[in-house]
Structure formats: C-alpha cells, structure tokens
Amino acid sequence: MPEEPSTRLFREAFALGREIRVDETSQYRHMELAWPEYLVAMGAIMRLQQDFDPEFFAESLSNFFETLIPLSDSLLAGNPATAGRKVGNSKDQALLVLIAQVFQEADEDETGTIDQTEFRTFFQQPKVQDQLREHGISISNLNMMFNSMDADGQGLLTFDELCDGFLKMASIMRSNERxxxxxxxxxxxxxxxxxxxxxxxxxxxxxxxxxxxxxxxxxxxxxxxxxxxxxxxxxxxxxxxxxxxxxxxxxxxxDPKTAGERGVALLSKIFHEADLDGSGALDKYEYVTAFSEEQVTQQLMARNLKVPDWEGLFEVLDADGSGTLQWDELREGLVSFWARHQMDTINK
The missing domain is CATH 1.10.238.10 (EF-hand)
Incomplete structure (x- = not known):
C-alpha cells in the first residue's frame, strides 16, 4: 500500500532536520530532534509542499506554526458538532464552529456527508456568506470549491473534508493578505x-x-x-x-487542486470556437483538430496539466457511441482525467 503523502512528507522533513552522529545510532537519541533540528524540520515541511512558493515562505511558515501550537485537550471538547477537532488559534476555532453549524443543517438526512446540491443550497445563503466574510473568506465558484474539497472524488463531503477545506482557504487568505x-x-x-x-x-x-x-x-x-x-x-x-x-x-x-478547473475554463473557449455549426457538440475530427493544436499543448503545459491522448480520451468519453461529444461530457471527463493524474503524481 502506498505511503500516505503527509506521512512521507513528515518523514522527509524529520530526516532533513535530524543531524545523526555515528556514536548516537545505538541509542534512541537518533529518534529525537533537538530544538534547532526541530526548526529545520518545520521549515522543510513547508519547502516540501507541492505548491511551495519561496515568495511566501516566511508567511507560510508563520501560519504553519500558528496551527502547530499545542492546545489543551479540552479545546472544543463537549461540542459534538466539532468532534473534538483541534486548531491553532481562536479565529480558526470560531470558523470550525460556524462550519459545524452549517454542516449539521445541510446534512438533513444525517448520513454524515453532504452532496454538491446541499453544499450549494446552504453556502450560497447570504447569511452564511456574510459570516464567512467575517473570517476573511470570500466564496465565488461554489462548484469549483466543492470539487477542490472532495478529495476522493466521490461527490460527497464529510465533515472533516469540509473543515480541512475551509481551514486551508483561511490559511491561503492570510498568507496572501498583501x-x-x-x-x-x-x-x-x-x-x-x-x-x-x-x-x-x-x-x-x-x-x-x-x-x-x-x-x-x-x-x-x-x-x-x-x-x-x-x-x-x-x-x-x-x-x-x-x-x-x-x-x-x-x-x-x-490551490493546486483547481488546476483542472483552470484547464477546463481554457478549453471551453476552444470547444465553442470549433463548434462551427452551433450544434453544441464536436465530432471526432473537429475535436482532435481543435485540441491537438500546439498552442493548446503549450497552454496546458504552462499550467502543469498533463496533455491527454485526445483520440483515446474521445473513445472513452463517447460512451453512447454517437460519434460526437457535448461540452458537458468533455468537461466532466477532463476534470476526472486531471484529478486522477494529480493523485497518481502525489502517490508516486
């Protein structure tokens, strides 16, 4: 079974921070970090992140330490909605409480998950949007936000996925304050x-x-x-x-998870330009001709997106054998294609 990305990340950071001496390898000292080594390891965690940007290293490290500060076990205890989750500052704690309230309302069937319709219904409410703005979070594209939080691509969000998504969003807002x-x-x-x-x-x-x-x-x-x-x-x-x-x-x-959506936004224009008869669909020749252009390849590569085998993808997505693809079919297929590629890259 592949090692979890977070586990591998912390192993690598520990190894970078730990200065092993020959005379210590026979003792448990080599499993501990001194304070300077610990600081190096924490910096390594930031540096090893897939979306690391040296321009914001100091701010990212500062925000990371805020979430790492040890808290008492009683933080959020007694509130079943937050399930004992711990966060590193009072602002994030208040955000979690808000998310818990919305989640409980949205999960009307008490399945422990919410689907995209439930997500949109509750998070597009003006009252909820105003409350999120108080935490510095602005919501625009709800569909994209849902997809970025849906880590396993099942079309459902658990409470943990929702909390992790909003905490990450709050962190990004803070690190990009300027x-x-x-x-x-x-x-x-x-x-x-x-x-x-x-x-x-x-x-x-x-x-x-x-x-x-x-x-x-x-x-x-x-x-x-x-x-x-x-x-x-x-x-x-x-x-x-x-x-x-x-x-x-x-x-x-x-957020690197939105790269696929960026690719889709780019290709939408190309699709509709290639649809000369305005039918809302492209046949295989129109489709391959439009998307195989060198300019398209360069634009996708500039966004770190894998360029599909366009002919092979057409055969997969044309499930009904009609010989044409509508934009919704292609859009869904491309988002899934890039999401799978991203997961494969992470798990390597």
Missing part, C-alpha cells in the same frame, strides 16, 4: 461608475497594465494566472465580476 489588499485597492480605483463590478474589458484593461502586472508578479501571480482568473470566477456567465469574486478567484489560483 496581494488581496492590493487587488481590493486596484478594484476600487477602477470601478469608476461605482457599480461594484467590472466587465471583462475593464478587468483585462486593469490587469494588463504593466505596473499592475509587475506588482502581481511580486506576489507570485503570473500572466497565465491572470488570464485564467476571469473565466474561473464568472461562474454565472454574466460577463462581470465583483470585488469579492476576484479575491475568491485569487484563492482558487493558489
């Missing part, structure tokens, strides 16, 4: 009519400005990220985005 403050400032300055939203042309004009692009790059947000951002957050296809949606989109960009 970038978020800058985005809010730019958005406010650019919203000339005070509508509270920007259309696609306004959005592109702002983030194409050299000074803005340079500042965003200093936060570790590059051109490919910005080109994906609008498509990621305009979930309802309204052609405009709000300030909170832009901030939420930034959080999604920082």
């Amino acid at each position: 970038a978020i403050s800058y985005i809010r400032k730019v958005f406010t300055e650019s919203d000339d009519d005070g509508s509270g939203s920007l259309d696609k042309d306004e959005f592109n004009r702002i983030f194409d400005e050299p000074s803005v692009k340079k500042k965003m790059e200093s936060f570790g947000i590059h051109a490919t990220d910005l080109s994906d951002l609008f498509s990621l957050i305009d979930e309802d296809g309204s052609g405009s985005v709000t300030e909170d949606e832009v901030v939420a989109g930034l959080v999604m960009l920082r």
Whole structure:
C-alpha cells in the first residue's frame, strides 16, 4: 500500500532536520530532534509542499506554526458538532464552529456527508456568506470549491473534508493578505461608475497594465494566472465580476487542486470556437483538430496539466457511441482525467 503523502512528507522533513552522529545510532537519541533540528524540520515541511512558493515562505511558515501550537485537550471538547477537532488559534476555532453549524443543517438526512446540491443550497445563503466574510473568506465558484474539497472524488463531503477545506482557504487568505489588499485597492480605483463590478474589458484593461502586472508578479501571480482568473470566477456567465469574486478567484489560483478547473475554463473557449455549426457538440475530427493544436499543448503545459491522448480520451468519453461529444461530457471527463493524474503524481 502506498505511503500516505503527509506521512512521507513528515518523514522527509524529520530526516532533513535530524543531524545523526555515528556514536548516537545505538541509542534512541537518533529518534529525537533537538530544538534547532526541530526548526529545520518545520521549515522543510513547508519547502516540501507541492505548491511551495519561496515568495511566501516566511508567511507560510508563520501560519504553519500558528496551527502547530499545542492546545489543551479540552479545546472544543463537549461540542459534538466539532468532534473534538483541534486548531491553532481562536479565529480558526470560531470558523470550525460556524462550519459545524452549517454542516449539521445541510446534512438533513444525517448520513454524515453532504452532496454538491446541499453544499450549494446552504453556502450560497447570504447569511452564511456574510459570516464567512467575517473570517476573511470570500466564496465565488461554489462548484469549483466543492470539487477542490472532495478529495476522493466521490461527490460527497464529510465533515472533516469540509473543515480541512475551509481551514486551508483561511490559511491561503492570510498568507496572501498583501496581494488581496492590493487587488481590493486596484478594484476600487477602477470601478469608476461605482457599480461594484467590472466587465471583462475593464478587468483585462486593469490587469494588463504593466505596473499592475509587475506588482502581481511580486506576489507570485503570473500572466497565465491572470488570464485564467476571469473565466474561473464568472461562474454565472454574466460577463462581470465583483470585488469579492476576484479575491475568491485569487484563492482558487493558489490551490493546486483547481488546476483542472483552470484547464477546463481554457478549453471551453476552444470547444465553442470549433463548434462551427452551433450544434453544441464536436465530432471526432473537429475535436482532435481543435485540441491537438500546439498552442493548446503549450497552454496546458504552462499550467502543469498533463496533455491527454485526445483520440483515446474521445473513445472513452463517447460512451453512447454517437460519434460526437457535448461540452458537458468533455468537461466532466477532463476534470476526472486531471484529478486522477494529480493523485497518481502525489502517490508516486
């Protein structure tokens, strides 16, 4: 059985931090860490993360230590909704209590899980969204958020998955506080009519400005990220985005689990451009011709996405043998393809 990624990560960090001396290997000392070794090991845990960004190393390490501070066993004890979960600060503790309340309401059939419909129904409520904003969390694309939290791809979220997802989101928000403050400032300055939203042309004009692009790059947000951002957050296809949606989109960009959704947002435009007759479907020739273009390959590789065997994928997804693929069929297949590839990479 493959070793759990988290277990392997801590083993590697321990080994990097531990300075083994020859005369100590016969004792249990080699199984312990001195304080300096412990600090090195903690830094190694951050450095070995798949989404490690040296630009935010100090902030990430600080946030990690906050969640690592030992707490008393009585923290959250007596609250069955939180199931004795422990967190490293009062803000995250309060967030867990909120998530527990929403989960209990959403899990009406008491199965211990919530599906995507239940997730959307409860987390799109204005009251819940306002409460999450108090914790610094902005929600935009609920479908993408659900998929990023659904670690096993079963279409159901357990309480643990929900808590882990929101705690991670809160951590990302804290570690990107400077970038978020800058985005809010730019958005406010650019919203000339005070509508509270920007259309696609306004959005592109702002983030194409050299000074803005340079500042965003200093936060570790590059051109490919910005080109994906609008498509990621305009979930309802309204052609405009709000300030909170832009901030939420930034959080999604920082989560490697959303890479597949970014790829889908990119390929959606290509699909519809290739659908010359407007039928809503592509036959095999149209499909292979459109997606085998070198430009498509380069764009996927720039996002660290495995390029599929397009012909082979068509045969798999054309389950009814109609000889055509609709966008929904392709979208679902691509998300699953990239999710499986990501898991295979982690488990190696």
